[in-house]
Amino acid sequence: MGYFGGRVVAVTGAGAGIGRELAVQLARAGARLALSDLDESAVKETVDLCGAASGSVFAAAVDVSDKDAVVQHAAEVGDRFGRVDAVFNNAGILFAGDVVDSEFADFERVMSVDFWGVVYGTKAFLPYVMRSDRGHVVNTSSAFGLMAAPGYSAYNAAKFAVRGFTESLRQEMQVGGHPVKVTCVVPGGIRTSIARTAGHAVGVDGDEVARSFEERIARTGPDEAARVILRGVERGKARVLVGPDARVVDVVTRMLGPAYQRLLPAATRLQK
Numbered sequence: 001m002g003y004f005g006g007r008v009v010a011v012t013g014a015g016a017g018i019g020r021e022l023a024v025q026l027a028r029a030g031a032r033l034a035l036s037d038l039d040e041s042a043v044k045e046t047v048d049l050c051g052a053a054s055g056s057v058f059a060a061a062v063d064v065s066d067k068d069a070v071v072q073h074a075a076e077v078g079d080r081f082g083r084v085d086a087v088f089n090n091a092g093i094l095f096a097g098d099v100v101d102s103e104f105a106d107f108e109r110v111m112s113v114d115f116w117g118v119v120y121g122t123k124a125f126l127p128y129v130m131r132s133d134r135g136h137v138v139n140t141s142s143a144f145g146l147m148a149a150p151g152y153s154a155y156n157a158a159k160f161a162v163r164g165f166t167e168s169l170r171q172e173m174q175v176g177g178h179p180v181k182v183t184c185v186v187p188g189g190i191r192t193s194i195a196r197t198a199g200h201a202v203g204v205d206g207d208e209v210a211r212s213f214e215e216r217i218a219r220t221g222p223d224e225a226a227r228v229i230l231r232g233v234e235r236g237k238a239r240v241l242v243g244p245d246a247r248v249v250d251v252v253t254r255m256l257g258p259a260y261q262r263l264l265p266a267a268t269r270l271q272k
Contacts, residue, residue, distance in 0.1 A: 003234040005030035007134065008081040010074070012064050012121055013091030015042025017192030018140070021226035022088055024049050027057065029230075034077040034084070036062035037091070064091045064117030065109075074124035084128035086136040086233075089121040090185075094194045095154045096209045097201025106199060107154045114158035119165065126180075135180035138233055139166040143188045143249040147260060150268050151204075170238060181236045188245030189217030190225050219243060 009026055013019035015037030023035050027050035037043035040061035047059045058080050062073045077084055092114045095106055118139050129135035144152060145159030163184055170182035195213035200206045220243035232240030241247050252260055 002029050004230070006032070007085040008032045008034065008077070008083055010034040010036070010077055010084055010087040010121075010125055012036050012062070012087075012089055012117065014046050014059075015039045016046075017194065018187065018190060018222050018225050018229070019088070019090045020046045020049065021222040022090065022229065025223075025226050025230055027051065032081060033057045034073075034081070035059045036064075036073060038063050064089075064121060065112035067116075067120045070117075070120040071124045074121075074128065077125075078128050083132060084125055085132040085134055086138065087121055087125040087129060088138045088140075089118040090138075090140045091117050092140060092142075092158075092194070094152075094198035095200065096151055096198055096204050096206070097154070098151055099153050101201040101203055102154060103201075106201065107157070109199070110154040111158050111161075114155065115161045115165075118162050122165075122169065130178055130180055133179060135178075136183065136233060137166075137169065137180060138183045138185060138229070140185045140187065141166065143186055143243075143246040146186060146246075146253050147249045147264075149264055167238070181233075183233050183237055183240055185229055185232075185240045186242065186246050186250070187225055188220060188241075188243035188247075188249065189213065190220050190222055190243065191218040192222055217245065219245060 004026055009031045011019055011023050014023045014035035023033055023046050026033060035043050035046055035057060043059045047057050050057055058077060060073055062069050064070055093110060095110045097106065122137055129137060139162055141163040142159040144156050145163040148156040166182060166184040173180045173182055195210040198209060200209060225242045228242050229240055241250055
């Protein structure tokens with residue numbers, strides 16, 4: 001049945017976008033799934049799309065920013081399936097706005113979902129994953145976790161933090177001799193609803209943010225993104241770059257280092 005056949009895999013943010021496509025493709029590969037999303041009706045739709053055999057998919061409404069809820073969910077998944085082989089901490093939100101215009105609560109909300117959600121999911125599932133003979137933790141950062149951009153400081157901060165957390169965890173698993181692989185996923189612009197549902201600071205045109213993202217940035221479909229991610233996970237890669245823009249960002253930051261910070265402001269001014 002392949003690498004994922006028969007494995008128990010947890011996926012957060014499974015109600016839409018990359019999370020939904022990961023679930024569908026994992027189901028086709030024969031995995032048993034624990035799917036969660038804040039939107040209960042959306043995650044149930046994903047279950048229907050999976051078309052998996054009865055009993056092989058468990059779905060729950062979970063707020064990844066609620067530590068107790070995540071810990072309880074992990075325990076329920078462990079009890080239901082008897083083990084957990086992999087967790088994909090995929091849930092995330094976007095926020096647009098300069099630091100000076102954003103409220104403290106805006107930063108707190110993005111960090112609570114995009115960073116703490118990853119920490120909670122990793123910590124809650126890790127004891128189960130460490131008991132697997134093929135354990136894997138997969139955390140979603142972003143191309144904005146490699147390169148910062150003006151107007152997205154909250155999102156940049158969270159995604160940089162996810163990358164650092166994940167890369168440290170991978171090394172800890174190696175140092176400790178644990179049979180757990182760790183992968184950091186770095187998507188570029190993916191055609192999902194993340195920009196349409198994004199929060200924004202006062203004075204930012206949310207519709208324009210969404211249009212710009214969809215027309216200029218989102219070049220990769222979520223189905224292709226999921227294929228790339230699963231292929232990278234199967235190969236045990238430390239970092240999976242998703243989309244041509246993510247690969248460009250990776251090269252630019254490697255070549256220019258912090259000098260890229262002179263280029264983006266100039267480009268931003270030209271667009272205004």
